[in-house]
Structures are given as C-alpha cells and as structure tokens.
Amino acid sequence: MATARTTTSPREVAAGSSGPMVRIENVHKRFGALEVLKGVNLDVQSGEVVCIIGPSGSGKTTLLRCINFLETYDEGRIYVDNELVGYAERNGRLVPAREKEIARIRAETAMVFQQFNLFPHMTALRNVAFGPVKVRGVPKEQAEQRARELLARVGLAEKADAYPGQLSGGQQQRVAIARALAMEPKVMLFDEVTSALDPELVGEVLAVMQDLAASHGVTMIVVTHEMMFAREAADRVVFMDGGVVVEHGPPDQVIGAPRSERLRTFLRRFTTA
Amino acid sequence: MQTVIDNFGLLMRGLAVTLQLSALIIVIGTTIGVFGGLGLLYGPAIVRAILRGYVDIVRGTPLLVIIFLIFYGLPALNVDISGFGAAVIAFSLFAGAHVSEIIRGAVAAVPKGQTDAAKALGLTFWPRIGSIILPQALPIILPPWVNTAVEMVKGSSLVVLVSVSDLMFATVKVAERTGDPMPLYITAAAIYIVVNLAISRFGVWLERRISYGVPV
Ligand SMILES: Nc1ncnc2c1ncn2[C@@H]1O[C@H](COP(=O)(O)OP(=O)(O)O)[C@@H](O)[C@H]1O
Ligand SMILES: [Mg+2]
Numbered sequence: 349m350a351t352a353r354t355t356t357s358p359r360e361v362a363a364g365s366s367g368p369m370v371r372i373e374n375v376h377k378r379f380g381a382l383e384v385l386k387g388v389n390l391d392v393q394s395g396e397v398v399c400i401i402g403p404s405g406s407g408k409t410t411l412l413r414c415i416n417f418l419e420t421y422d423e424g425r426i427y428v429d430n431e432l433v434g435y436a437e438r439n440g441r442l443v444p445a446r447e448k449e450i451a452r453i454r455a456e457t458a459m460v461f462q463q464f465n466l467f468p469h470m471t472a473l474r475n476v477a478f479g480p481v482k483v484r485g486v487p488k489e490q491a492e493q494r495a496r497e498l499l500a501r502v503g504l505a506e507k508a509d510a511y512p513g514q515l516s517g518g519q520q521q522r523v524a525i526a527r528a529l530a531m532e533p534k535v536m537l538f539d540e541v542t543s544a545l546d547p548e549l550v551g552e553v554l555a556v557m558q559d560l561a562a563s564h565g566v567t568m569i570v571v572t573h574e575m576m577f578a579r580e581a582a583d584r585v586v587f588m589d590g591g592v593v594v595e596h597g598p599p600d601q602v603i604g605a606p607r608s609e610r611l612r613t614f615l616r617r618f619t620t621a
Numbered sequence: 622m623q624t625v626i627d628n629f630g631l632l633m634r635g636l637a638v639t640l641q642l643s644a645l646i647i648v649i650g651t652t653i654g655v656f657g658g659l660g661l662l663y664g665p666a667i668v669r670a671i672l673r674g675y676v677d678i679v680r681g682t683p684l685l686v687i688i689f690l691i692f693y694g695l696p697a698l699n700v701d702i703s704g705f706g707a708a709v710i711a712f713s714l715f716a717g718a719h720v721s722e723i724i725r726g727a728v729a730a731v732p733k734g735q736t737d738a739a740k741a742l743g744l745t746f747w748p749r750i751g752s753i754i755l756p757q758a759l760p761i762i763l764p765p766w767v768n769t770a771v772e773m774v775k776g777s778s779l780v781v782l783v784s785v786s787d788l789m790f791a792t793v794k795v796a797e798r799t800g801d802p803m804p805l806y807i808t809a810a811a812i813y814i815v816v817n818l819a820i821s822r823f824g825v826w827l828e829r830r831i832s833y834g835v836p837v
Contacts, residue, residue, distance in 0.1 A: 418737055447745050455743025465738035469756045479742040482752060531742060 367430050369394040369567045370415060370535055375424035377410055377591075384410045385421070386591035392535075397561040397568045399578035399599070402588035403614055408571040411588070412537045415569070416457040417450050428457055429534050455483050458528035459537040462544050464520040466512040472499060472523045473508040476530045483531070491530070498526040502556050518549030522556055529566075536560075538570040550574070557581065575618045579603055587611045625808050628795045632805075635791030636812055642708060642787060643774045643816075649713035650773070651766070654720025659750065661725040672721065679718035684776055687711045692783045704783035712773060719769050727761035728754055759831050767824030771817045778813075788812060 368391040377385035384407045392398050400408050413419040415426055417434040426433040433453055435442040466475050476495035480486040486494075499505050502522040512520050521541055528536055538557065542550040554577050561568055561581040572578055578585050578599055585602040587595045589610050595602055606612045625632070660672045679687065691714075692707035702710075731754050739753040778789035792809040796802035 416741055418740060451740075451743045451745045454741055457741075459737075459741040461734060461738065463734050465732075465734035467735065467738070467753060467757075478752070482748060483743040527742075 367427075368392055369396070369429055370569065371425070371427040371430075372411070372415070373425040373427075375411070375414060375421050375426060377407070377414060377419060377421045384591055385414070387424070388588075388591070388593055390586060390593055390596070392567055392569060394534075394567055395564045397564070397570065397581055397583050398586055399582040399584075400569065400571045400586045400588055401573070401575070401578060401603075401614070402594075406588045407591045408588055409539050412459070412539050412569065412571055415535070415537060416454045416459055418459075420444075428453055451483075455479075455531055456533050457535045457537060458531045458533035459539070460521070460524050460528050460541050462540045464512070464517070464524045464544070466520050466524055466527070468512050471509050471511055472504065472515070472526075475512070475523055476526045479527065479531050495526070495530060498529050499523070501529075502526045503552070516549060517545045518552045521545065521553045525553075525556055525560070529560075533566065535567045535569065538568065538572070540571050540573065542572070542574060573618075575603060575615075587614070589614070622804055624795065624799045624801045625804050628791075628799070628805075631791045631795055632788065632808065632812070635786060635788035636816075638705075638786055638790075639774070639777055639788040640816070642705070642712070642777050642780065642785070643770075645709050646712040646716050646773045646777070647770050649709070650716025650769075651720055653713060653717025654724050657717055657721030658724025658728060661721060662728055663746070676718045676721050679714055680722065684711070684715050685779055685782065687715055688779060688783060704780065704785045707783055708777070708780040708785050712777065715776075716769060716773050720766065723762055723765045723769065724758070727758040730761055731757045756831070760828065763824055763828050763831075767821060770820050770824075774816055774820065775813060 370390070370392040372388055372390040375385050375388045376383065388407070388411055390398075400411070402408055410419055414421045415428065415433065420434060431453060432442075432445075434445055434450060436445045436449070437443075466472075467478065470478060473492060473495050476498055477488070477491040480491040480494065481488055496505065496508060499508055502525055504519060504522055504526070507515060507519060507523070512523070515523065525541075541557070542553050545553065554574060557568075557570070558577065558581050560566070561570075570578075570582070580599075582599050584596060585599045586593055587602060587606075587608075587610075594608050595606065595611050602611070603615065606615055657672055657676065660668050661676070664672065688708060688711040691711040692702070692704065695702045695707065735753055735757060736749065739749040744753070777787060780787050781790045781793055784790070788809060792805050796805045799805075
C-alpha cells in the first residue's frame with residue numbers, strides 16, 4: 349500500500365503537456381511476500397501501439413492493472429498524460445489519491461479484459477452507452493447514437509439489442525472493445541483479449557484491434573500471445589519476464605532478432621507450435 | 622362460524638396492526654440489511670468486525686429473547702417504550718441481521734470482473750453498487766428475501782406476548798371471551814396464509830420483472 353515514500357524527482361508537469369502518454373518508473377508490486385513487479389520502467393508515447401509479451405506469471409496483467417489502478421503499486425510512479433496514478437504528492441510523500449481522482453484517471457484509461465466482463469443485465473447498446481452517460485454525463489440519445497456507430501465499427505450493428513448472454517465470445521469481446529472506445533480514452537489497455545476465445549473466433553477480434561491500431565487514434569498497450577498480431581500491429585514490442593522488462597524495441601528486432609536467451613527460449617514455443 | 626362473523630371487525634383491526642408492523646419491519650430490516658451487507662463486504666476492518674458481531678449474535682438468538690430484551694431492557698434503562706415500539710425495534714434488528722447476510726452473500730457472488738469493469742469505466746463506489754452490482758445481485762437476493770419477509774409476518778404473532786393488539790392478539794382475546802377457539806384460529810391461520818401467499822406472488826412477479834435476456 350501507500351507507505352510513505354520520498355520524492356526522487358518532483359514533477360510539476362500539467363496534464364496535456366508534452367511527455368509520454370504513459371510513464372512507468374521503477375514500479376514494484378508485491379502480493380504479500382511475492383514480488384510480482386520488480387522495478388518496471390516503460391514509456392509509451394501518444395498514439396503508440398505497444399505489445400507486451402512474456403511467459404505466464406511474468407506480471408503482464410498486474411502491470412496493466414496498475415496503470416488504471418485496479419491494483420495499487422508499492423514503489424515507483426505511474427503517470428498517465430503526466431498525471432500521477434493512484435496517489436497524490438504531499439510534502440514529497442505519496443498519499444492515496446481520493447476516490448474521485450482515481451475514477452477520473454480510470455475513465456481516461458479504458459480496459460478490455462480477457463473474460464470480456466460485459467454487464468450481463470444490459471443490452472450491447474446499453475453496455476456501450478452506459479459509461480459516457482453515467483461517467484461523462486453525455487445525454488442518453490447522443491450516447492446511444494454514438495454507441496450504434498461504435499457497434500457498427502466492430503461489425504455488430506445488428507446486435508445492439510442483444511444481451512451479452514445471447515452473443516458469442518468473439519461478439520462479446522467486440523462489444524467490450526466498443527464499450528472501451530466509447531469513453532474516448534487516452535489509453536486503451538488490452539489484457540489477452542483473445543485468450544478465452546474459441547480459435548475460430550480469435551480472428552474477428554484481432555481484425556478489430558488491427559484496424560484500431562492502424563488508425564493510431566489512441567494509445568494502445570496490448571498484452572498478447574498473438575505473435576503475428578504483435579509483428580503486424582505493434583510499433584514496439586516489450587518482453588517481460590520475472591517482473592521486469594527484459595527487452596523492448598521494434599517488432600522485427602524483438603521477435604525477429606531476440607538478443608536475450610530468455611526471449612529466445614520464450615519465442616521458441618511459438619515457432620514450434 | 623357465527624363468532625367469526627360477529628367479531629370480524631376486531632380481527633380486521635388486528636390484521637391492520639399485523640400488516641403495519643410487518644411492513645415497518647420489512648422496510649427497516651431491509652434498509653439495515655443493505656447497509657449491513659455492503660458494510661460486511663466493503664467496510665473498514667472495524668466496521669466489518671462490528672457488523673459481523675451483530676449479525677452472528679442476532680442470528681444465534683431466538684427472536685422472542687430479543688423481543689423481551691428490548692421490551693424489558695429498555696424500560697430498565699429508563700427508556701419509555703411501547704410494546705409496539707419494542708416489537709418494531711426487535712424485529713427490525715432480527716430481520717436486518719438476516720437480510721445483511723443475504724445481501725452479503727449475493728453481492729459476493731457477483732463476479733469480481735464486474736467490479737473491475739465498472740471501476741475501469743471510472744465509476745465511483747455508489748454508482749458501481751447501484752448500477753452494476755446490486756442489479757446483478759437482485760435475482761440472488763430475492764428468493765431468500767421473500768422468505769425472510771414471510772417469516773417476519775408469521776413471527777409478528779409473537780407480539781401477543783408484549784400485548785400488541787395484532788391479529789394474533791385479537792384472535793386470542795375473542796377466543797377467550799367466546800369460549801369458541803377453533804373457528805377463530807382457523808380463520809387467523811387462513812388470513813396469515815393469504816397475506817404470505819400475496820408476498821410470495823409479489824416476489825415471483827418481481828423476479829420475472831428483473832430477469833433479463835438469457836442467463837449468463
Ligand atoms: N491478486 C493476487 N494475489 C496474489 N497473487 C497474485 C494476484 N494476482 C496475480 N498474482 C500473482 O502474480 C504473478 C503475476 O501474475 P500476472 O500479472 O497475472 O502475470 P501474467 O499476466 O504475466 O501471466 C503470478 O505469480 C500470480 O500468481
Ligand atoms: Mg495475464
């Protein structure tokens with residue numbers, strides 16, 4: 349939790365000014381005695397598409413969840429658009445931010461989950477329009493109009509009135525992407541969004557994400573095991589292992605010419621599969 | 622049968638008290654239960670400990686003991702209380718403990734991913750509870766909640782022991798006076814059954830109203 353920590357580099361940069369869209373500085377995270385993140389450093393530029401790869405248990409999900417503060421972090425700093433996530437600085441110390449502040453930053457960092465997590469008691473349309481209405485105060489008609497456009501963009505215009513339970517996994521995940529887009533976030537976080545899908549449904553979701561990545565309208569941080577997707581869509585690939593970033597760089601370099609033995613070992617699984 | 626017809630007005634006045642008492646208990650008990658259940662899950666450690674103590678103690682104590690504790694206990698502390706007032710407090714505490722546990726269990730059964738998704742949209746605690754969590758917990762809450770409501774209507778007959786003139790009280794009095802108890806008790810039983818059937822039907826209607834799409 350937020351134990352008292354001293355400031356190493358006081359930042360007084362206002363939101364919206366230049367700097368990376370996401371800055372992760374020396375972030376540590378422990379679950380009890382288990383240290384899951386051991387000093388992660390990563391900058392993501394505005395509009396950049398970053399894919400994070402790495403073996404299971406390396407801390408990828410935990411890192412994403414720290415970025416929108418679904419998990420607290422124990423050391424280091426995370427900034428989204430130059431705003432410190434989850435904490436406020438007082439007299440050089442970090443204290444937990446207020447609930448409203450945390451919620452405000454979360455609204456800027458949309459997340460798409462492995463298990464979709466659509467709201468089962470709402471139609472697809474309502475799932476997508478809900479956030480803008482409830483959080484941003486957008487008038488209902490306007491939000492639903494926009495929701496219909498977004499559902500059309502993910503190829504589900506005709507499913508607006510369906511409940512999540514009536515949709516396939518791939519369709520649900522596309523609704524979830526539309527729900528995230530509806531918030532017009534600065535950053536979108538994707539956590540293995542195709543891992544829970546039947547193989548034949550993976551393609552339709554990846555196609556939507558590929559389209560999104562190509563538009564470069566939004567900063568994307570994508571945890572994935574889809575190496576083809578990483579190669580084609582990412583500006584940069586980050587390899588995590590054991591709670592740290594081991595290598596990062598352009599996809600051709602990281603996937604095509606891995607430098608570390610750990611990454612070579614990791615990638616071998618995909619070439620033989 | 623003639624005794625029932627002759628004293629029907631008295632019985633109906635008793636029924637009015639029973640309904641009033643039951644309604645108060647259900648409303649207050651449910652209110653306690655909503656905050657109690659949420660407090661058990663989301664409250665700070667000290668609040669959780671206090672609520673846990675309350676729920677476990679009350680659920681482990683016979684209702685009649687709670688009624689007597691309030692009815693005889695409060696006057697001993699120089700607090701004036703009518704039998705009706707004592708009954709409302711005792712029953713509400715009792716129902717509140719049971720509903721707390723019902724709501725705690727139902728809310729805990731909503732998948733954690735729902736909270737994550739709601740938080741990720743930027744929802745603060747109460748909108749998250751109101752728009753995302755409780756609507757999904759409601760179908761789980763409803764059957765045991767209806768059950769508790771029915772138990773409270775039946776249990777309210779215990780108030781004869783603190784001289785509240787409810788349906789049971791009226792029945793007992795008329796039976797004593799006329800020396801013809803059987804038709805009176807059968808009538809009372811029938812009235813209780815009708816009221817409870819009505820509550821059950823209402824529950825089923827509510828369940829239908831809130832069910833959505835295809836179960837997930
Ligand atoms: N809530 C939690 N409590 C305890 N341990 C956790 C929790 N979440 C994740 N972990 C542990 O942290 C490690 C990293 O998990 P995770 O971030 O999910 O890795 P990845 O997404 O790379 O597979 C794993 O060992 C996992 O068991
Ligand atoms: Mg993961």
